[in-house]
Amino acid sequence: MRVFFTYLNYHFIFVISFFFVTPSTASDTLTATQILTTNQTLLSQNRSFVLGFFRDSNTNYYLGIWYNNISPQTIVWTANRDNPIDNSSGYLKIGDNGSFVLLNSSGNPAWSSNQTNSKNPVLHLLDTGNLVLKDSSDKTNNNYLWQSFDYPTDTLLPGMKVGWNLDTGTEKHLTSWKVEGEDPSSGDYTLKIDYHGLPEGFLRRNQTITYRTGPWNGERFSGIPGMKDDTNDLKYNFTYDEHGVWFSFSVTDPSLLSRIILSSDSDGQYQRYMWIQGRWNKFSYAPKDQCDFYGVCGSYGVCDNNASPVCSCIQGFRPKNQEAWNLRDGSDGCVRNTGLNCSTDKFLRLEHMKLPDTTNVFVNKSMTLDECGSLCKRNCSCTAYANIDIRNGGSGCVMWLGQLFDMNVHRTDGQDLYVRLAAADIGSTSSNKNHRAVLAIGITVCALVLVLGLVAVCYLRKKRQQSSRATISGFVHRSHDSLMNEVVSSRGYLGDERNMDDIELPLFDCDTLTMATNNFSQDNKLGEGGFGSVYMGRLIEGQKIAVKRLSKYSGQGIEEFKNEVKLIVKLQHRNLVRLLGCCIENDEKMLVYEYMENRGLDSILFDKSESRVLLDWERRFNIIYGIARGLLYLHQDSRFRIIHRDLKISNILLDSEMIPKISDFGMARIFDKDQTQAKTLRVVGTYGYMSPEYAMDGNFSVKSDVFSFGVMVLEIITGKKNREFYSDNDELNLLGNVWRHWHEGTALTLLDPSIGNSYTEAEVVRCIHIGLLCVQEHAEDRPTMSSVILMLSSETPSLPNPKTPGFSIKKNHPKTESSSSSVNQVTVTMLDAR
Template identity: 45%
Template sequence: MKKHNKVLILMVCTFLLCFKPTLSKQNTLTPNQFMQYHETLVSSAGMYEAGFFNFGDSQRQYFGIWYKNISPRTIVWVANRNTPVQNSTAMLKLNNQGSLVILDGSKGVIWNSNSSRTAAVKSVIVQLLDSGNLVVKDASRSFKNEDFLWESFNYPGDTFLAGMKLRSNLVTGPYRYLTSWRSSEDPADGEFSYRIDTHGFPQQVIAKGKTILYRGGSWNGYHFNGVSWQIVHRVLNYSFMLTDKEVTYQYATFNSSMITRFVLDPYGIPNRFIWSDQKQNWVAISSRAVDQCEDYAFCSINSNCNINDFPVCECLEGFMPKFQTKWKSSNWSGGCRRRTKLNCLNGDGFLKYTSMKLPDTSTSWYDKNLSLEECKTMCLKNCSCIAYANSDIRDGGSGCLLWFNNIVDMRKHPDVGQDIYIRLASSELDHKKNNEKLKLVGTLAGVIAFIIGLIVLVLATSAYRKKLGYMKMLFLSKHKKEKDVDLATIFDFSIITSATNHFSNKNKIGEGGFGPVYKGILADGQEIAVKRLSKTSGQGTEEFKNEVKLMATLQHRNLVKLFGCSIQQDEKLLIYEFMPNRSLDYFIFGTTLQSKLLDWTKRLEIIDGIARGLLYLHQDSTLRIIHRDLKTSNILLDIDMIPKISDFGLARSFMGDQAEANTNRVMGTYGYMPPEYAVHGFFSIKSDVFSFGVVVLEIISGTKNRGFCDPQHNLNLLGHAWRLWIEERSLEFIADISYDDAISSKIIRFIHVGLLCVQQKPENRPNMSSVVFMLKGENLLPKPSKPGFYAGRDTTNSIGSSSINDASISMLEAR
């Protein structure tokens, strides 16, 4: 009888499993259903899909949500991100209490939604919505979004979707925020978080653990006041709600057909992506700017950071460095202190700063109902109050923000910014007013003298100017002048001839693919570098105009400054600031003595500087610029060995979110070209990333990529670095320059980043904002894949011919 019962039970179980309701085309899950691997829920419009998945050949299984029709699969939410299932027996179901649970056959419940509100509800279902929100709700009622019994949107991972709310309960908690993945194939909680800090006036921050790395600033009525949102606001509508009980932040798309996501990547970098049907990939339309002023409290207290100034840190008016000697050596950690103490009883005043990112508001006080004048009065009544500003800039401004004791993390805003009023002793304000009066008198006197001199100069040089104007008109007419080309300052050819001693060989300091470069000294003592374009060079009129147009608008400490140009008949000259330490290749490929002039600290600083210069070109300049010819000979070093990127003759600029193009005229230097450009003519910002990776590996190894061949394995420099990396012998790749254990780990990290940059596929390479962060960070990096042109010298050389001196070349047709 017992044997008969066992057989009967087995038959019933088999029947139930065979006829278990299928889920592959449904968007709901009921209490009598469960899900296993290969079974999914699909939202009603087919936008999102939910189910179990794994990464590659990994045995670890996760339950998550992804875009159904986008390849490769893009995960937007993971339930058991910290507790993966280790076998194929996992299932998802609703338990008797109405909570969503993941069961592991060997361990029982490994994840529970803990839907406490569902215990009394009889007809509970799980549904995947078209917003990507997985919800538990009462099937018998028509619920609004706020009435769901449980929803995945309340437990965000690394992705912020339209309609999702980052919500913080100011009374009881909890805080909802984004947390980065540990790596690209490990969704476990990473080190970084994107959150709304609710201490003081709420502000957006990115933190590593409890340490703030970056502040987006406080909400000013339109957006967070420290963020540039010019592009994003064209397509997205952001909303921020602050009450006595709650802070809520969310966004929506103006176009319902737009697919967009905001992701905090494993390196702590936030990125906004939009799906392009035309390109069939994700296009990044915004990423946090990465410059020194974005580092939290980079200039310490009571200072202002301005990335367009040098040095970037300056004490606020009325303040002085706390440690003068350290400040002069660019150590700003001590910050600034008041020159004159405040006198609360006898009255102080305020100095207005415009176009600013407001300081840290975590210890601020605010009142949304006060006017700016009432805010000023409130600040004057409190002797510890040192600054005030509007909390909302809409409709002329409203609300009051007060700061106390010290100003922390204020900078010049990259776009618009807002006004802030800094408190100063009355004597400091009087001193400033007197200085301004003196400056005004001096300015008026100077203006009068200038007008008189100008009249004389105009009369004396009118004939010369007519001649020069005629020459310029003749040149532009001959070469089909473009309306938007700005030729910057035009020097008279005779002045440059005199400055270079008639282009004497003694003044010649180098020669590239487009002609020789000479040192010159102008009449006022200014040293210059003059590039004299060869009549037979590859850089023709278009490249010449392109370089002038681009260089005249670029301003960054890691880019060479263009002073102007000179034109006379077939002569075309470009005049730059003079770099006394020549180009980088002189040191890293030179003699042993020259090579040892660059120690490891300086080499790593140079790599970091090149990365920041490229980041400016790709992201922070007015136009998005792809250099297309980055190499060690185009990296010049100033008197302090600060690297500056030069030679923009091949550069291409783009407007808006365009970041890639094709060409039938492949130009650049073999050994630095990525495979997709050298073979197919396709270039993008990732082309420069590849070139940067080559430069990194050359700097660290002291060896040129082109011309190097590992005789044992027939590998070029990239392949050699890759082989040593996978064999965990990267220390053998390092140039023969002494180093200690303290810096060896940094060198290995830079090799790792270099290998990530030279990966075969462009989509696998990081962008420059991630590169800058990876170079300075300490978090885990993803594993690199094989580099481009991995097979070595023979494969590289098979692409086409080139000169042996690494001169820039061109091919008329891409292959």
């Protein structure tokens, strides 16, 4: 009976309030005698912000604040993000205890603010986007009983703070949406200020640190290059004392709209936006590259995104795990070459550094750098020191008493870090500098003589080769030098790379390759494609090679030949096939590659014979991981950003140790480091591996390669081809079938039976999950290859839910081979897909 009257009482209040005291949509306040229903709003005085109800993709209702007159709707705060109202009968009112409460259709509280002692509370939406509760008799502007700025969700507005109140032990931080733009409930990513040691920001996915801002150095966070005060529009503010640690920002022009959000897209990012010319423009974001991810180079390792490989050890250190280091995996970090001796140790100055993790450090704000260095020298446990504040010559002292972790180098920003080294590793004293100088001069002279001799030999050899060639005309008859000049000046080659001397590619004689391949015998033929054939050969010295011989009658192959020389000659990675040289003689054009003993992956994976048992689960996982590492190198770690555009199983070659190597760069394209996508009118590649945006519209980017990688992952796991697979009932391709089984919870049934019982269920499921993330229909939903590497390397089960894959519809095409054919060392493609 009590429940009934309570229910009746709430609805009586609702009805009376609705008919007599509902606020107008122009009002910016809500009094104790009013309610706010789901079809009503409050509007701030200058009409910048709106308080009202919005719905998610499941038609749940949330009380929130958003920008007025901005489309699409941009939510900046949500009250009941984890307890939505399920229909439109909910409403907001000020309760008897001085708080305001959100009631559902049953009259039960879905969310409420804290209680206050106010007898005349009023709710007020300010022009800053701050929703405040105050006493109506209080005429001050900032004596609030409650304010939404104390409870941020995923957005930081000007004047809003994140950090710690150390007097009360309370904390404010950002938490991403569960699904960007669809589900405002608390997501997996948080951005918090850690006040321990020297305060800095940490971005976490659940409990795992993914990114660190570096400590505040007086001007900016040391790990965010380019983050400086903009005197025209934006100011960053950071305060740190015994009462609290706070970060905020402000705008000098109130009409300028700017916000910082923690996004659940792009693998969790801190992003700053400004509203300019009718749209939100992203001005900065982090993490933005491989070096931004936490601990990518381990302890005492330094990450430099402009170097290749990105990880290096500090002087006086060496890789802890050299084998992993050779595979471009620096997460195990570095160890000292020489043990420390406290009395004789010295300090190495590293410039432009993002300081190491400062969670456990000694801090003194009043010491000078010299005093800091002296204290560190006397303390045998001190491993490094630096200034806290870099302004006005530097001040304050931060000292590390353990390992140095998560260091980056920034070419323009960052600050100085002084690292403790054994005297033998840091360089010598002034007494032996002259000795080294004399030694260096002697070595230089010897080297110069040797180089001049080699230049003379090469020159004579080159003249002899040129004189032996027939006089020819047209492109197909040009000399090696002429071809190289055309290659390096071709469209798409970058910067100062136009000098032909930059390309150091050995030149093979046609007679040498003819002899090596037994006159291009059919017995030596490994495969054939649209613009030539590939042959196995053996040089006189015994080295096995693979020779791609361009067809004399293929016009298409000329461009691919030039492109492959242009791109692969500068690429060196364990998971990329190595180009050994080329031959341009008479009407012959040939590329010479290292020989792959285990031929193409397709020759084993799709073989119906017993050879498939060679691919147990461990080998398949290592192949997936190796392909990912090679692709990451192309997209991020090489000198250029390279889009392969024709990734497929037949373009993955296996050496004697079953190490995968990506081949065939005839379709590849170079991107500028700042370029994100391009468009072409000539779509080339292989159906079944091409992303939807590329196949349909000609748009390609790194995410196009990610799609192809996802298809390969699913093919490697199932042992079936995407284009040739049909389920018994729906005639779906492989992507659609995997997607259906994933939702039915039967994905493990798709595992290739030839694997046997050699697998770990969790690892297989994680790889299927990653494959589905990579083949999502929309490019922006797919992860980057750096994220894929992290997902493959991590055992955490928390991965974003995949969305619908591209090209997973029913298919009625005949079961025919795609227009690419497998070659042992190299695959060649003749498809012009439209």
